[in-house]
Amino acid sequence: MTVTLPRQRVKARLSDAVSGLLYLSPSIALFGIFLVYPLLRTIYLSFFRTDTQGTPLEFVGLGHYASLFMSATFWQSVQATVGFVALTVPLTILVALGLALLANEKLRGIGIFRTAFSATMGMSVAASSVIWMFMYNPSIGIFNRFLEAIGASGVQWLLDPQYALLSVSLATVWMNIGFTFLILLGGLQNIDRALYESADIAGTGYWTQLRAITIPMLSPTLFFVGIISLINAFQTFGQIDLLTKGGPMNSTNVIVYAIYKDAFINYNVGGASAQAVLLFVTVLLLTWLQFKLVERKVHYQ
Amino acid sequence: MTMRNALVYTLLVLSAAVMLFPIGYAFSISLMDGGEVLKGNLIPEEPSLANYVAAFDRIPLLTYLVNSLVVALLVMVGQVVLSSLAAFAFVFIDFKGKALIFMLFLATMMVPWEATMVPNFLTVQSLGWLNSVWGLSVPFFALAFGTFLLRQQFKTIPHEMYEASQIAGISRFRFFWNVVLPVSKTPLVTLSVYSFLTTWNMYLWPLLVTNTEQARTVQIGIKQMQSNEIASDWGVVMAAVVMIIIPTLLLLFAGQKQLQEGLTQGAIK
Numbered sequence: 001m002t003v004t005l006p007r008q009r010v011k012a013r014l015s016d017a018v019s020g021l022l023y024l025s026p027s028i029a030l031f032g033i034f035l036v037y038p039l040l041r042t043i044y045l046s047f048f049r050t051d052t053q054g055t056p057l058e059f060v061g062l063g064h065y066a067s068l069f070m071s072a073t074f075w076q077s078v079q080a081t082v083g084f085v086a087l088t089v090p091l092t093i094l095v096a097l098g099l100a101l102l103a104n105e106k107l108r109g110i111g112i113f114r115t116a117f118s119a120t121m122g123m124s125v126a127a128s129s130v131i132w133m134f135m136y137n138p139s140i141g142i143f144n145r146f147l148e149a150i151g152a153s154g155v156q157w158l159l160d161p162q163y164a165l166l167s168v169s170l171a172t173v174w175m176n177i178g179f180t181f182l183i184l185l186g187g188l189q190n191i192d193r194a195l196y197e198s199a200d201i202a203g204t205g206y207w208t209q210l211r212a213i214t215i216p217m218l219s220p221t222l223f224f225v226g227i228i229s230l231i232n233a234f235q236t237f238g239q240i241d242l243l244t245k246g247g248p249m250n251s252t253n254v255i256v257y258a259i260y261k262d263a264f265i266n267y268n269v270g271g272a273s274a275q276a277v278l279l280f281v282t283v284l285l286l287t288w289l290q291f292k293l294v295e296r297k298v299h300y301q
Numbered sequence: 302m303t304m305r306n307a308l309v310y311t312l313l314v315l316s317a318a319v320m321l322f323p324i325g326y327a328f329s330i331s332l333m334d335g336g337e338v339l340k341g342n343l344i345p346e347e348p349s350l351a352n353y354v355a356a357f358d359r360i361p362l363l364t365y366l367v368n369s370l371v372v373a374l375l376v377m378v379g380q381v382v383l384s385s386l387a388a389f390a391f392v393f394i395d396f397k398g399k400a401l402i403f404m405l406f407l408a409t410m411m412v413p414w415e416a417t418m419v420p421n422f423l424t425v426q427s428l429g430w431l432n433s434v435w436g437l438s439v440p441f442f443a444l445a446f447g448t449f450l451l452r453q454q455f456k457t458i459p460h461e462m463y464e465a466s467q468i469a470g471i472s473r474f475r476f477f478w479n480v481v482l483p484v485s486k487t488p489l490v491t492l493s494v495y496s497f498l499t500t501w502n503m504y505l506w507p508l509l510v511t512n513t514e515q516a517r518t519v520q521i522g523i524k525q526m527q528s529n530e531i532a533s534d535w536g537v538v539m540a541a542v543v544m545i546i547i548p549t550l551l552l553l554f555a556g557q558k559q560l561q562e563g564l565t566q567g568a569i570k
Contacts, residue, residue: 002312017398019473023390024402027385030443035409038420045419054423099316105309115554116317119324122553124502125541126520130527134535140341142326166385174323182557186565221565235413236503240526256415256505263419264509272419280416286412 005195039280045273064203064274074275076250077258078163083252085233087169088176092229093222095173101214103181104188114185125238132171133158133243144300161251164244168252172239176232180225185222188214227290234283255279302326312349318406331539338535352540361514362541365522368434369501369545372518375438377496385446391448392455394465409445415505420511431518437507438570441500450563454488455481491563492558501549519545 021028046064048056068074084242099117103110119200120128135141136157142153157167191214199209240246246253246261253261255275263272330338332348356362371511391403421440429434458481466476482489507518517525524544553560 016394020390020394020399023394027387027406027443027448030383030439031406031409032426034421034440034443035412035417038424039412040415041420042417054419099320102309102313102316107306107309107313110313113313113317115557116321118553119321119475119550121560122498123324123505124549125500125521125547126523127546128323130523130538130542131323132328134539135326137325140339140535145341145560174320177320182561183564185563192566198399229417231411233415235415237415238520241504241508242527256413258414259418260505261525264422265511269419276416276419279413283413284411286556 003192014050022251027225036241042273042276042280045270046277050269054269056270060270062268068271068274068278073253074258075255076110077255080250080252081234081254084169084172084236084252085230087166088172088233089229091228092173092176092180093184093225096177096184096225097222099177099181100184100188103185106290108161110285118182118185120175121182123175123178125175129171129239129242132167132174132239136167136171136243153234158244159248161248164248164251168239168243171243172233172236174252175239176229183225183228184218184221187218190221191217192207223290227287230286230290234279234286321543326455327539330535331543333536335534335536346530349430350405352536353536353544355534356540356544359537360522360526362519362544364515365517365519366544367434368437368516369518370548371434372507373497373500376441376500379442380444380447380496381492383442384444384492385451385477385482385485385489387448388451388455389481391452391472393460393476393481398500406448410445412449416507418509431510433513433515436510437518439501440506444496447496450492451485451488452552456484457482486558487567490556491559494552494560495563498549502567547559 045054045056047061048057048058049058049060049063080199080241103114103117135143138144138156138159139153141157143157149152155163157163195213195217199213204212234255235256237260240252240254240257241260244252246257256279259272259275262268262275320527326343329344331352332345332350333342333346334351336350337345387406391399425431425436425440428436430439462480463476466480467473502520503518504520504524505522508524511517511521523541526541
């Protein structure tokens, strides 16, 4: 194989390129049609006034962005989104980490608990939301029954602007624990047992080992889970649509729900596109920022 | 049993009880009649399957289940085929610009899909794919995560095997089909389980592209149910909920180990 003639080599390289692209072409074509094109189209439409079918009618420049920044509704939706992210992401990771640490113990029957903790990954947002809606029901739901049993007065979990975002967030934490738990448990199991064995010999206690071995070795997984959870939180839609429809008083009108309402209910396609662009830029910036911030602190094996 | 183990078991049992409570509660409600639900019982006094019969009777639950199954299987096959073809090219074929294309594939993971839904809706509409399984499935066939996951596995196949097969005059596709795929069963199963779960549970896209009873998926069926008069009949609603979570829960329990390994691999390496 060492004496390949130059022309043959060029030909071989060309055919490599052709077949390489051939294998990639279905994915590239679909990414092109359903990801790149609509992304560019969204950016384009955000500069236009459109008809209800999304046909651009008149160039308005940054008009949609300007009116968004002037609109109280938009700022409410920013507030709801930020609140939702802050209420769900840290708590989900913390609880899932606790569960993963428990489920990583070498005990008889631990498999049952692992299955139980990952169960919500198999639950759809729609089904879970319906169950939580029942639990939040003011008259027959379990939460108010409990409050009444201890002598407190019931709460309008989903109708009171003070509680609605909190209630939706709590339900979301439950829904997301399964997936987060599964990844963190996998991360824990990948940590070299020998590290713990030498720590045991040195007589180090559980909490010291957790701080000195487990958390640093788990940091790449935590980092990954952090990014995924953050992006997912920004994309939340289903539980809002089923539980609160963005209400009461826009307190749960998170960004994706706002986009959906503007585009498909109010037919303000230009305004919805401008919000979609802002969502895209935010997610991009956050991902990048998190990379920059955590990169230095993450311990790679 | 040591004190420490007893403590761990206690925490495990308590956590499992909290995590599983909503699921058990839904199941319990699904076995009660209306009066009992209103009384606020936790455990049905006289469990009955009447709500399940009613769920199939009053809404086209069977049609929804079949639609969801067809769409989930289509997306599963589409994602597995496209991801494995792309991963094969990234691992075994050398050509200019490969690194750049791979970076672009990874970059697609950072685009929130919701930011593109308006033009996507218009595309699917102009293709005449509203209310069809194609509109529900084809836009999701290309999957960067799947490509990435399979690429990790394909990289563990010795390159010498590929070179030897090239010298022996075995076509690339036969090598892919007869060697690469058979040794990659585990990640292929992982990806299939992942695809099926996420598609079955999809909510926003089916809400946009279906508006007839014949075309709806179970998730939208549940929304319909909740927003019309059956909503006050919580027993029936919960029976439908139980019916739509059973397939995915069974799949999750069966594929949990693979899923956990696969997702972690995708996460770290």
